Amino acid sequence: MPSTTEKKDKLYRLLIEALRNLDPAEAIDESDPRYVNCAQVRGEEGIVVTKIHQAILRASEAGSKPRTILFSGHNGSGKSTELKSLEKELTQRKLFTVKIDAQEALDLEDPYYIDILFSIASEIERRMRENGMPLPQPLMDSIKNWFKEIEIEKTTDADVSADIEAGVEAGAKIPLLGKLFTRAKGKLKYSSTERKTIRQKIEPACSQLMGFINAMVAEGEKILKEKGYLGMVIIYDNLEKMKLAYPGNSETGDGRSTHETIFIDNSHHLAGILCHKIYTVPLSLLYSIHHARLGQLYDLPYVLPMIKVSQTRSRKRDEKGIAVLVQVAGKRLDKDRIFGNDDLIQEIASFSGGNVRDFIRILRSLVEQVQPEDLPLQKKDIEFTFRRITREYETAPSDEEFELLARVYESFAISNDRAHFRLLNNHFILAYDNGATWYDVHPALQRVAKFKAVLENITSQGK
Amino acid sequence: MSGDVIDNRTEFHLLYQGLTRAEGFHLYLVQCNNSRLQSEIQASLIEQLEAAGMTVYLRRLSEPVESLADFLPAGFSPKKGERPVLMVNGLDISFSQTDDSQAFLHRLNFARDVLPKKFPLPLVLWLPVGAFKKIITEAHDLWSWRSGTFYFSTPPEMVQAQFQETIAVKEREGEKGLSEKSYKERLALYTGLLEDLQTQPESEKNRLQQADVMQQMAELHHKFSNTLLPADKRSECLEKALASQKQALAIKEPILGPDHPEAAISSHNLASIYRSLGRLPEAREALEKAIKIQEKTFGPNHPDLASSYNDLSLIYLGLGQLDRALAFQLKDVAISEKVLGSDHPSLASSYNNLSLIYRALGQLDRALAFQLKTTEIFEKVLSPDHPELAQSYNNLSGIYQDLGQLDLALDFQLKTVKISETVLDPNHSLLALAYNNLSLIYKALGQLDRALAFQLKTLEIKEKVLGSDHPSLAASYNNLSLIYRDMKKYDPALDYARRAVAIMQKLFPNGHPYLDSFRKNLADIIKASSKTGR
Numbered sequence: 003m004p005s006t007t008e009k010k011d012k013l014y015r016l017l018i019e020a021l022r023n024l025d026p027a028e029a030i031d032e033s034d035p036r037y038v039n040c041a042q043v044r045g046e047e048g049i050v051v052t053k054i055h056q057a058i059l060r061a062s063e064a065g066s067k068p069r070t071i072l073f074s075g076h077n078g079s080g081k082s083t084e085l086k087s088l089e090k091e092l093t094q095r096k097l098f099t100v101k102i103d104a105q106e107a108l109d110l111e112d113p114y115y116i117d118i119l120f121s122i123a124s125e126i127e128r129r130m131r132e133n134g135m136p137l138p139q140p141l142m143d144s145i146k147n148w149f150k151e152i153e154i155e156k157t158t159d160a161d162v163s164a165d166i167e168a169g170v171e172a173g174a175k176i177p178l179l180g181k182l183f184t185r186a187k188g189k190l191k192y193s194s195t196e197r198k199t200i201r202q203k204i205e206p207a208c209s210q211l212m213g214f215i216n217a218m219v220a221e222g223e224k225i226l227k228e229k230g231y232l233g234m235v236i237i238y239d240n241l242e243k244m245k246l247a248y249p250g251n252s253e254t255g256d257g258r259s260t261h262e263t264i265f266i267d268n269s270h271h272l273a274g275i276l277c278h279k280i281y282t283v284p285l286s287l288l289y290s291i292h293h294a295r296l297g298q299l300y301d302l303p304y305v306l307p308m309i310k311v312s313q314t315r316s317r318k319r320d321e322k323g324i325a326v327l328v329q330v331a332g333k334r335l336d337k338d339r340i341f342g343n344d345d346l347i348q349e350i351a352s353f354s355g356g357n358v359r360d361f362i363r364i365l366r367s368l369v370e371q372v373q374p375e376d377l378p379l380q381k382k383d384i385e386f387t388f389r390r391i392t393r394e395y396e397t398a399p400s401d402e403e404f405e406l407l408a409r410v411y412e413s414f415a416i417s418n419d420r421a422h423f424r425l426l427n428n429h430f431i432l433a434y435d436n437g438a439t440w441y442d443v444h445p446a447l448q449r450v451a452k453f454k455a456v457l458e459n460i461t462s463q464g465k
Numbered sequence: 466m467s468g469d470v471i472d473n474r475t476e477f478h479l480l481y482q483g484l485t486r487a488e489g490f491h492l493y494l495v496q497c498n499n500s501r502l503q504s505e506i507q508a509s510l511i512e513q514l515e516a517a518g519m520t521v522y523l524r525r526l527s528e529p530v531e532s533l534a535d536f537l538p539a540g541f542s543p544k545k546g547e548r549p550v551l552m553v554n555g556l557d558i559s560f561s562q563t564d565d566s567q568a569f570l571h572r573l574n575f576a577r578d579v580l581p582k583k584f585p586l587p588l589v590l591w592l593p594v595g596a597f598k599k600i601i602t603e604a605h606d607l608w609s610w611r612s613g614t615f616y617f618s619t620p621p622e623m624v625q626a627q628f629q630e631t632i633a634v635k636e637r638e639g640e641k642g643l644s645e646k647s648y649k650e651r652l653a654l655y656t657g658l659l660e661d662l663q664t665q666p667e668s669e670k671n672r673l674q675q676a677d678v679m680q681q682m683a684e685l686h687h688k689f690s691n692t693l694l695p696a697d698k699r700s701e702c703l704e705k706a707l708a709s710q711k712q713a714l715a716i717k718e719p720i721l722g723p724d725h726p727e728a729a730i731s732s733h734n735l736a737s738i739y740r741s742l743g744r745l746p747e748a749r750e751a752l753e754k755a756i757k758i759q760e761k762t763f764g765p766n767h768p769d770l771a772s773s774y775n776d777l778s779l780i781y782l783g784l785g786q787l788d789r790a791l792a793f794q795l796k797d798v799a800i801s802e803k804v805l806g807s808d809h810p811s812l813a814s815s816y817n818n819l820s821l822i823y824r825a826l827g828q829l830d831r832a833l834a835f836q837l838k839t840t841e842i843f844e845k846v847l848s849p850d851h852p853e854l855a856q857s858y859n860n861l862s863g864i865y866q867d868l869g870q871l872d873l874a875l876d877f878q879l880k881t882v883k884i885s886e887t888v889l890d891p892n893h894s895l896l897a898l899a900y901n902n903l904s905l906i907y908k909a910l911g912q913l914d915r916a917l918a919f920q921l922k923t924l925e926i927k928e929k930v931l932g933s934d935h936p937s938l939a940a941s942y943n944n945l946s947l948i949y950r951d952m953k954k955y956d957p958a959l960d961y962a963r964r965a966v967a968i969m970q971k972l973f974p975n976g977h978p979y980l981d982s983f984r985k986n987l988a989d990i991i992k993a994s995s996k997t998g999r
Contacts, residue, residue, distance in 0.1 A: 021486055027581065027610035243606060359609055366612060370483040390471060394614055398598045428601050429609070 003385055013339065013374035015285045020335035024366040026359045028083040033090075034278055036333040041357070042079065043323040044307050044435065054304060055091045058278045062097065066265060070273040071263075071280045072296065074242060075306030076429060081356050084306060085239055088280070098222075098231045100129045104240040104282075109191045112259050113244040115268035116201050116208065117190045120276065122323030123215050124183035126222060131180065135225045137218055142179045145214050152203045209217070212274055219256065219277045234277040242284040246427075249451050261287045269299040285433070307435040308356035314414060314440050319352055327351035327361055334362070340369065340380035353391075355432045355445045363385065386451070395447040399430060407431070407443050408457040416439045473506070476615045480589075481510060483613050484550050485517050490581035490588065494552040499619035499661050506617055507591070519548045526555030552589040556596070570603035587612075594618075594664050619661065644890075648689040655682045671722050676716035680731060683710035687738055692893060695930055706738045724770075729758040733773055740780060749780050768811070771800035775815055782822060791822050800805035810853070813842035817857060824864060833864050837949040852895070862902060871910055878903045882891065897926040901941070908948055916948045937977070939968035943983050946990060955994035962987040 016280035023036060032038055054071055061069050076079045083138040085411050089099050104110060107121035130137055189196035204211055223233050247260050256265065261284055264270065270283060281292075288296065288303050296303055328347045331337060341347055350368075369377055378385075399407060406421055410431055416422040425431045431441050447453055483493060495958060497503040498679045498858040511521045580588065592600075600608045659678045665671050686706035690699045721727055732755035739748035752773060759770045778793035798819060801812045817839040824832035844856045859881040865874035878899070885899045904919035924941045931938050942965035949958035973980040 018488075020489060025489070025491070026612060027490070027492070083917060363612065367483075370486055370613065373480055386471070393471075393599070393616060395596065398601050424602070428605055 010374045013377050016336050016339055016368050017372065017374065017377075020340060021366065021370045023334035023419060024362050024369060026363040026366065027446050029086070037083070038326060038329075038330045038333060040309050040326055040330075043309050043320075043326045047442075054280065055088060055095070057301065058092065058097065058235060059095060061278065066275055068233075068278045070279075072283045072288065072298045072300050072303035074283050074285045074303065074307060076285060076357060076426075076432065077279070081242075081306055085237060085280075085282070090238060092235055093251055096230060096232045097235045098129075098133075098226050098233070099235050099237055100125050101239065104243060107187065107191065108244070109194075109197070110240075110244045112194065112197065113241075113264060114197075114201060115264050115271050116204050116211075117197070118238070118241075118264070119208075119211055119215060119271060120183075120190060120204070121187060122238070122404060123211070124180075124187050125238075126215070126218050126234075127180055127183060130222050130225070135222075135229065137221055137225075141214075141217055141221055146179050146182065148207075148210060148214065149186075152207050163296070169175065212271060216274075216276045219275060222251065223277065236275065236277060236279040238279065238281045240282060240284045244284070246286070258433065262292065266292055266295060267301070273300060284427075286426055287295065307439070308432050309358065310434050311352050311354070311356040312442070317442075319348070322349045323356060324348050327358075328357075329353070330358065331362065335365065335369065338377055338378075340372075346379060346381065346384050349381075353388055353445050354433070355429075355430065355442070357429065360429075362432050364407045367391075388446070393451045394452050395430070395444065396452065398428070398448075399425075404432070404452055404456045405460070407447065407453060408460045409450070411443045411457060412460070414442060416441050470982060471803045473502075473617050476617055477506060477510065480613070480615050481513055484510075484514060484587050484589070485519065485992075487587040487612070490585050492580070492607070492610065493587060493589045493613045493615065494588060494597065494600070494611050495591050495615045495617065496594060496597050497591060497617040498664050499617075499655050501661070502617060502619050503554075507554075511552075514550060517691070519550055520544075522549060523739075524550045524551065524553050526553065549586045550589065551584055551586055552591065554591050556590060556592055570599060573600070573604040573607045573661065605736045610721055626933055642686075643692065645689075645692075648685065649684055652682065655683070657687065661994070672716050673720060676713040676731075679709045679713040679716075680734060683707070683713065683734060683738065687734075689742060690741060695932060696935070697932075700742065703738060703742045707742065710735045710738055724758050724761060726758065726762050728754040729762070729769070729773075730750050732758070735778070736776060736780070740776070740783070741781075745780050745783050749777065749784070752777050752780060766800050766804055768800065770806055771804070771815070772811070773795045774800070775818060778822070779818060782818075782825065787822060787826055791819075791826070794819050794822055807843055808842050810842065810846055812844075813839045814853075815856075816842070817860065820860060824867070829864060829867055833861075833868070836861050850884045852888055853885065855888075855899070858884070859899060859902065862906070864908070866906065871906060875903075875906050875910065878906050892926050892930050894926075894930075895924050900926070901944070904944065905949070908944075908951065913948055913952050917945070917952070920944050920948060934968050934971055936969065939965045939972075939983065942968070942988060946986065950990050950993060955990060955997070958990045959987075959994060962990050 010040055047057075054073070061067065063146060063211050073081070073085070076082075089101060092099055102121055107125070108117050127137060127142075149312070186200060190200055191197075206352060219234060223231075232346060240349075245260060245265070265281075265283060265287060272279070283303065309326060310320045311327065312318060312323075313320050328337075328344050328351060331341075331347050331350075337344070337347065350364050351361060354364060364387060366389070371387070372379055372383065403421070406425065407430060410422075410425075412415055416426070416431060422431065426433065430444055430447055432444055434440050434442065443453070468783055478495065480495065483491075483767070488760070511523070516520050540583055545778065548662065563958065597608075597614065632890045655678050659675060659682075662671055662675045662678065683706045686702050686709065690702035690706065710731065714728065714735060717725070720729050732751045736748045736750075736752035736755065739745070739751060756770070756773045756777065760769065763770050774793045774797040778790045778797065781787070781790035793816065798812075798815045799907055805812050816835045820835035820839065823829070823835065833990050834856065838853070840857045843851065843857050847854050857933045858877040862874045862877035862881060865871070865877065882896075882899045884904050885893070889896045900919045900923040904916045904923060907913070907916035920941060924938075924945065927938050929936070942961045945960045946960075946962035946965060949961065951954070952958075962983070966980070966987050969977075969980045969983050
């Protein structure tokens with residue numbers, strides 16, 4: 003019979019173990035034992051990854067035009083996890099993935115399409131080389147010359163001799179072009195003055211850059227096909243993190259946002275690369291007035307919605323969605339010892355609004371607070387945590403925003419304007435899908451006294 | 466633990482527990498609305514965490530940073546067996562710079578990839594009020610992968626209570642001299658208080674409280690400036706006092722109205738500062754304004770009014786308008802005798818000032834009478850080594866010198882020096898003055914060795930704290946030359962006389978009485994020395 007201290011120790015260790023698995027910042031992939039496939043409960047659109055890779059496969063097999071897919075979703079909705087999944091799936095199906103992380107490749111505060119194109123070129127060269135399939139020398143040479151011509155990077159004598167001495171052994175040394183790419187990439191990312199210069203030089207010659215990129219893709223795919231691949235897929239992650247700014251009359255001019263400039267005004271560049279591409283995009287862009295236009299410029303954008311934890315208009319709990327989140331919890335902690343039964347977990351699932359990260363964070367908070375002798379957790383503990391979290395939503399929205407939120411609450415819809423996009427961005431409004439997209443105010447926000455007051459005001463006024 | 470109350474205590478406990486149970490990188494965000502409270506909480510938290518076997522690293526930002534990841538030391542890897550926590554302070558600076566805070570916030574967003582690699586340990590960011598809102602809006606990615614958020618706040622009543630406390634502390638400190646350490650401590654206290662008030666919601670009450678703190682700060686600067694500082698430092702300090710007081714008045718006047726007694730106090734303080742700065746006309750103007758309000762509000766027999774009359778009198782004294790100085794001082798005394806007890810120190814001060822004025826008018830008997838009254842009261846009510854008593858003795862000594870009664874003059878000056886040596890900083894101007902006066906009395910008494918010794922003591926202080934071209938220094942050189950001359954030691958006499966003239970030449974034009982008199986002295990010494998064939 004274990005003593006009380008032994009029992010307490012055991013429970014304590016359970017808590018610590020749980021905490022190890024409750025990191026809101028962690029992105030896991032399919033291979034992780036904690037992974038739960040949430041696709042089914044994200045709504046129709048939810049089976050996004052499958053849709054994407056099916057689309058690509060079909061196109062590849064049929065030899066039809068390469069797809070450009072825009073991928074988005076809320077922070078913490080599981081985008082990165084899904085993309086990791088996708089990458090795995092695609093590789094298994096013999097597609098060569100070139101994955102680029104915007105956070106590494108770009109200065110997200112000053113995003114520009116040229117930087118994006120450049121980083122794609124650089125990454126293609128590198129990935130091919132590192133996988134033992136270097137691009138043909140003549141192509142590399144012409145790109146090198148072009149660099150020299152438009153004076154992006156001067157090849158010095160030292161570079162040349164080092165290059166000669168090294169020979170260009172695939173995988174062993176970095177060829178000159180690779181170095182040039184890296185240097186230019188570094189300049190674009192880190193130096194705002196160099197960036198300007200390089201952009202100014204490339205922009206008028208942009209079609210040439212596109213030409214070279216597509217040449218790299220063409221040659222690349224030739225080599226890949228010889229090695230048994232179906233083709234190349236570029237996955238550009240974290241682009242949605244780029245700064246949303248309105249640079250005014252600088253390079254982009256006439257009040258266009260950085261997002262619009264890149265994804266709309268320069269869509270022909272992004273879409274013009276002749277292999278399959280997946281770009282992550284800011285959610286607010288997808289929900290903007292450009293939604294239709296985006297549909298024309300790109301292949302239908304995919305959004306990873308929240309896990310549906312409640313049903314439209316009734317706000318009744320959606321059992322399936324909640325059950326999945328309970329599953330998520332179950333894989334990360336000892337449900338029975340820590341919670342006793344599933345009811346409390348269901349409450350938390352509901353409160354999280356279907357955002358996986360928030361869900362995990364709430365669980366973490368509870369596990370951090372509780373003393374082993376007070377296990378299993380009780381309803382009052384949950385309520386306490388809910389109250390603490392609600393504070394985060396109390397002062398954040400402005401008065402006007404509270405009004406907007408109240409109206410979204412009533413209508414389950416948003417207007418296509420900046421104010422609403424901000425709220426979507428901040429998770430004050432969450433997007434769901436049940437064949438069509440619908441919106442709701444974050445459950446935590448719904449509890450805020452001020453929100454309730456404003457809501458009552460609006461309803462009593464009869465709108 | 467999960468009681469009904471969410472307060473600082475529960476938050477503290479939750480933060481503590483979270484940190485003791487965390488492994489690897491976790492981001493904890495703390496918002497605190499009061500810097501003093503934050504310090505207390507941090508100290509307590511660190512203590513408890515370390516008692517639980519953890520190692521706390523506290524880093525403070527002193528300037529705005531572009532990127533948090535770059536600022537924090539590279540490769541902060543915990544030592545083996547250590548359970549570290551990293552806490553970062555001072556982010557309010559980066560948040561408040563509106564131009565760069567946008568960029569700072571945006572970069573925070575990307576920290577997720579960098580921070581966990583660099584710092585595989587719990588990271589606690591201590592943020593100012595309003596920071597969360599900014600992060601939610603501008604750095605939502607960072608916000609979304611936080612592991613926990615905590616709020617600590619001082620309720621408004623507590624801020625008020627803290628304010629009362631600082632006033633009480635000040636009153637307890639009373640007339641003691643102000644050391645640099647106290648000055649800095651109190652200044653920090655007031656500054657903190659002001660900052661807290663500034664984070665509270667805007668209201669008239671809040672602004673008036675801020676004005677009060679500014680006024681306290683002005684008084685503090687003023688008080689500190691009175692310790693012997695190099696002239697430029699003293700002015701600098703006084704300018705701070707002036708700025709603070711003006712600010713306070715500017716806030717109070719529109720809210721309270723131009724005839725409010727508080728505006729009178731502020732004006733009065735302003736006048737004192739101007740006086741210390743030597744800007745007598747402005748001092749007079751501010752004081753007359755204060756008096757007008759007080760006469761209207763208080764009626765003819767109010768101690769505050771008496772105090773104002775007193776100050777106005779001294780300003781006129783400084784302006785050389787002795788009749789007006791006398792008139793107002795008499796007004797002060799009239800009220801003070803009526804409303805204060807006969808042994809009240811304020812009354813004694815008024816008598817003291819009256820004595821000064823009479824002395825300036827050459828009416829020595831009256832000067833003596835009132836100075837004796839002053840001394841009598843101070844000896845009764847103040848401690849025997851009170852600086853004000855020393856001052857009174859000093860004045861008595863001066864009057865007795867004027868009256869030619871050197872023994873009494875010496876007695877009282879020795880008393881002055883004794884107290885000054887006990888209570889003042891060794892480089893205090895009043896101590897220098899006391900030594901100087903003592904030296905001159907000894908010289909007059911023919912006790913030249915002692916005269917020399919004390920004059921050298923004066924010089925020591927002056928040389929330490931005054932600029933090398935200060936007239937006061939020149940005066941000491943001149944005094945030394947006179948003493949040496951009396952001793953018939955002409956070499957040092959000449960040397961010092963020349964030095965005195967050299968300074969005065971720089972500061973005063975030809976024909977100026979100071980310069981002339983020193984030159985004459987030099988000439989006399991030259992003559993006397995040549996007579997003895999040197």
